[in-house]
Amino acid sequence: MVREKLVLIGNGMAGIRTIEEILKNDSDRFDITVFGEEPHPNYNRILLSSVLQGDTTVDDIVLNEYSWYEENQIELLTGDPVINVDTNKQVVVSENGVERPYDKLIFATGSNPFMLPLPGADKEGVIAFRNIKDCETMIDTSKKYKRATVIGGGLLGLEAARGLLNLDMEVDVIHIADYLMERQLDDQAGKMLKEELEAQGMTFHLQKNTKEIEGKKRVESISFTDGTRFKTDLVVMAVGIKPNVGLAQEAGLTTERAIVVDDFMQTSVPNVYAVGECAQHRGIAYGLVAPLYEQGKVLAAHICSENQLLEHGYEGSLVYTQLKVSGVNVFSAGQFQDAEDTKAIRVHDEFEGIYKKVVVRDNKVIGAVLFGDTSDSTRLLSMMRNEDDISGMSKVALLPSESGEAPVSPVVAMADGDNVCDCNGISKGEICSAITDQGLTTVEQVKQCTTAGRSCGGCKPLIADLLTLTTGEDVGNAPEPMCGCTEYTHEQVVAEIRELGLSHPREVMNVLGWESDEGCSKCRPAINYYLKMVDPIKNADDPTSRFINERVHANINHNGTFTVVPRMYGGVTNADQLRKIADVADKYNVPLLKVTGGQRIDLFGVEKEDLPKVWSDLGMRSGSAYAKALRTVKTCVGEQFCRFGTQDSIGLGVELEKKFEYINTPHKVKMAVSACPRNCAESGIKDFGVVGVDGGWELYVGGNGGVDLRGGDLFCKVKTKEEIIDTISAFMQYYRENARYLERTSHFVERVGLDHMKKVVLEDEEGRQALIERMDVALSTGKDPWKEIVEKEELQQEFKKKQVEVLS
Ligand SMILES: Cc1cc2nc3c(=O)[nH]c(=O)nc-3n(C[C@H](O)[C@H](O)[C@H](O)COP(=O)(O)OP(=O)(O)OC[C@H]3O[C@@H](n4cnc5c(N)ncnc54)[C@H](O)[C@@H]3O)c2cc1C
């Protein structure tokens, strides 16, 4: 049989999914040619957000390797856009002059990002976020520049902003509406989202309209219609998309917002089809993959069906969205805004930061917004899809409150035919069969075998639940891999370092089969920490695996200068130190001196090349204000002067700070000592807070005064300061050995439990002594980095480089 010629324009997600479906239906039917404008095989555009956020790599997001095209005898022409389509002769021509005739032609040209036509929008440093190149530009920019502005507070803008924060940039988000994601959320959820993202470090400017992008060749600042402006080094436009229809228009296809198609994705011209973001079906051009893959399935079935009409074509999709920013759970589906003919059920728990709203019309759920807890999403979506009549249901049952019992996974109530993975259209029944037939045990295996979870990844918790239900193993609670470079969890990496005696980050990555030679900003610093923790004597620190602040032992500011914070033990200083600080401030034109909450003095605005000279002139030790280490020990004045003081808080504070000053910890550690329960040193919100009481001291642990405000737990009451120091020593060593890198004591205590900590630190005397001994070994390797650099000329090279690299 002579094969028909099929040409696909657009090597993106929708087009290639359609080809996969065609091959599934009838692999011998067509000779296939694919033209792609981008110089890559088909990759998962959705996961660009994860690449930017450092969770995975570009290599990891390829969906169809070059070998897949070869194996399926598909001619692939990348980096070569089609520039002309002659629908009479049925032939396409590419930019490189390649001509291909077709029997069937599919447009899958996707969208272009909408670029605001602002004066200055053509300057260097003004980009969109749509493809691998944009992603790489942002990563490169973050190595040289510090300030990023994202225009657009929608899904894309916020995911870009999170990525830029992860790249250590300062991020301003400019949004035109009065709350974030107004196309997906109501105002309450939008406001809660803003608060959460502000806590993560983003700065928002709402109801703000950009006027101009300024700078010589490259963007230097951005100005607004309200007369304000600020400096920026990068502008990312994320203000929506425009279906890519220019070529189709020139070819004479009917287009409106996008290429108009019928229920079988047929355009106005015979033998020409459109699928994906470039297609407009029943007035809608979709911008999410789930509907595009549904379209691809119908189109494949249609063109493989010998033109016999299928019973059902594509009938449109119910869309839902989830924001891919870690720490934020947001879900939105259907018609979520109130209207005259709708009623809504709302639950708003201000304590837990949870908001849920379900919109009902004519006794049917037609939309929902969930913030903080999205566990009801699958159930609500299923009700919307099935148009369940809820008149017989108690309305509160739509959003059941927590009963205190373990929550039941929504997959339990799903029918076999219900989709678990909407992006890829994979049902519960298909996944369960794959698990039992193929003996699958991990989410990754289910993904490889069924394609479920291969796109946005939002369904992975449900797949994990299905694995748990089907195999009886608790897969859902299995810890996550360290990052996108590996399948190993933090705990497994530590175990391998111990067992194999590994001693360098690159050796760890090599021996454990890391996906990328360089690792990423998540795994490199973590591995470096674990190596030193496991063997503080033998394993050397690898400065290239540290972030810029820790590499130059100072805190970088938004204008590229640095802040120097010298140690003041227990918050105590003297005239000599203050005189030196004043002299240094004069000599190096330090623009700002500020007293910190940790009771010491910040010298802001020091140039990088001056850092070693400043440290030398100060003659003080580093305050580790940049490090994952002990930061400060805040003290109250105590018995020396206070009439309530019964204990020597300053003395104990100074002793603690001197003992633990250069110990590496999974995250920063703060301490405080107050000499009576009035607690003037705020001991209740420190990692280790000590309070003087009648006849001794109380120790509080796991407190945090930052983003996740948490009062410390009373750990023990002891008589002497020696007991306090030993208890902190043993506790901190257990934390050092068992916490995941970047886990604060507040989270660690909640994860392992206070009772467990009491057992290992207070009740098991032998174990406690062993912890204290191991801590002493680690402490013996601590040294003042400033002194080392001042004394060794060769260590000063880093300070002569003009630019800073976040993590090389
Ligand atoms: C950062 C980011 C995150 C996202 N996250 C999500 C998410 O979480 N969930 C979700 O559902 N969706 C998400 N999306 C949207 C999703 O990626 C798109 O809906 C989907 O990729 C569209 O597929 P498509 O094939 O229609 O278009 P595209 O993926 O854009 O593919 C079209 C391809 O055609 C090529 N092309 C165009 N013109 C020509 C020509 N003349 N000749 C040859 N080739 C041409 C283009 O270069 C492009 O490679 C995200 C998008 C981005 C950018």
Ligand SMILES: NC(=O)c1ccc[n+]([C@@H]2O[C@H](COP(=O)([O-])OP(=O)(O)OC[C@H]3O[C@@H](n4cnc5c(N)ncnc54)[C@H](O)[C@@H]3O)[C@@H](O)[C@H]2O)c1
């Ligand atoms: N998690 C996800 O599902 C996800 C993630 C990223 C992208 N996407 C998809 O990618 C596409 C693009 O995303 P998007 O966020 O750019 O589109 P969008 O249309 O969802 O959001 C654009 C936002 O920009 C704002 N805006 C418009 N003009 C502006 C201006 N002049 N100044 C400031 N703000 C302005 C709008 O108010 C809107 O909230 C969409 O189809 C989206 O669904 C989805």
Ligand code: SF4
């Ligand atoms: S905590 Fe007590 S002892 Fe310390 S300064 Fe306050 S009142 Fe005085």
Ligand code: FES
């Ligand atoms: S729902 Fe997006 S990958 Fe499954």
